[in-house]
Amino acid sequence: MRRAIEGVVLGVVLACAWAQACAADALPSWRDGPSRQAIVAFVQKVTTEGGADFVAPPDRIATFDMDGTLWAEQPDYGQAMFMLDRIRALAPQHPDWATTEPYKSAIAGDAKGLAAAGEAGLAKLLIETHTGMTTEDFDRTVSEWISTARNPKTGKRYVDMTYQPMIELMDYLRANGFRTYIVSGSGQEFMRPWAQATFGVPPEQVIGSLGELKYELRGDTPVLVKGPKLVHIDDGPGKPASIAYFIGKRPIFAFGNSDGDLQMLQWTAAGDGPRFAGLVHHTDGKREFAYDRASHIGKLDKALDEATRRQWTVVDMAKEWNTIYPPAK
């Protein structure tokens, strides 16, 4: 008898992961709004064996943009903030930077000066901070930075400005047999050292822009040295290409937050069978940042129109998320 009761209890617990009624447990930071309902309905549909919309586990692929979708992207993308911090860290070895652009503006955090330096200035800063070292040295530098660096606007560590509802969403999808990928314009080597601990996404599921890696033998020891050539830019129309390169299958579920994600969402939504396309809409100026069509970073304009036209899910952060950032550890 006791065994039978345990069996029933266990059955309820197991079933709970799959049922609408238990979504509150799986997605506690999501209020019971249209976005959570759409997510849960989709997951139920594709995981119901024998159902018309059942999708076998190997095809349950979900892709997520990173900046502005999984963590905050204000005042600038994480990798840009890393770049500026690195310039400051390297400045003592380059006394001439104090009076030379674009380094001077980078050290001062002078956005106008950096804008004036343009693409050529940015390229100089990227080459200085992202090339010439081995992948292992870069990995170490990124790991040190991410463990201590703080957002100048909030004073929080960047890893404490991830979005708790999105972390729960990725967990929920994985618990339902999905593989979750990050598909970001950031460099892969910038994301991989901390993506597993932060988002639960292992290195081979972190897809980003690709820079040249030059193989060298140093004595008997092979190294990969980061070179200046960009091999592939994983943004906008480059995202479906990256998905083809890295996954070789079309996702059935994708989430972004800006026009740079439009093509990934189109590509995902245009496949056969059940599809989910979602946008995080930054509506919460109090708890996070409010921006969309007019923003320099994370501009959401065309993709918002397309989402309306196609009835994609648009998450109103202010209304639908009862928590933004993870609880302090």
Added chain:
Amino acid sequence: MRRAIEGVVLGVVLACAWAQACAADALPSWRDGPSRQAIVAFVQKVTTEGGADFVAPPDRIATFDMDGTLWAEQPDYGQAMFMLDRIRALAPQHPDWATTEPYKSAIAGDAKGLAAAGEAGLAKLLIETHTGMTTEDFDRTVSEWISTARNPKTGKRYVDMTYQPMIELMDYLRANGFRTYIVSGSGQEFMRPWAQATFGVPPEQVIGSLGELKYELRGDTPVLVKGPKLVHIDDGPGKPASIAYFIGKRPIFAFGNSDGDLQMLQWTAAGDGPRFAGLVHHTDGKREFAYDRASHIGKLDKALDEATRRQWTVVDMAKEWNTIYPPAK
């Protein structure tokens, strides 16, 4: 009592997969020679929990070259044979090809004429057969070709000229918690349509050379069109770079057969902890093809010297494999 007996039987069956004594069951096409012994000893070492050389499953990564390592590469690489077959299939739509190089030599299978056409001639043939179509159309063309095309030297289908011992080896590694990757100079879109059925390797674990993929909207339907630009060549020093791009971890086990695999083997062997580097040596002119240092295709020269110097495993196909190709279906 009966349950207890079943438990013991089950225990033996399960244990068998891990034990040297049972290697003959897992690798029946391998004779009990130095290569099989080295493989089994390595797998036992890295899977023994609590052992000094234990490797956690997420880090059990094995990479395999394809042409000449997993299937035959004579008289030319599979993708080159596909290219020539495609030129012949398209020729009726291009009457001028009958008298124009490099098409004329391609149609005739004239190796000298093709050699004379050089890199520029090859580029023309590649552009004609590999670009301008959507990824979906190319997938269909490759799938049709692989199901019917035959090797002109043996009359066998290419998929029947895979190496049975290597297929068993990949199965054996997967049964021991490894992820098995293909890392080949061939194009990804050429390999992925059939790699899972043939080698048990899913699309996202098939790594190859990358060509440009252009995103286009045709009406409301997005497509990816194969363009002429090469994005990354996954051969020689490009293999460790591909491994970094796609896996983001260093393999602990790698197998190749030619100088194009040297850097992948060096990169694998140079990591910390237990490492396995292996070469398939084409010594069997009777059952397959015998070639190494002087061969135009699959030249094995520098890598053979390095294997000797570093005591990598070199498989003598004639002596160590009791079967080459899979049994006829």
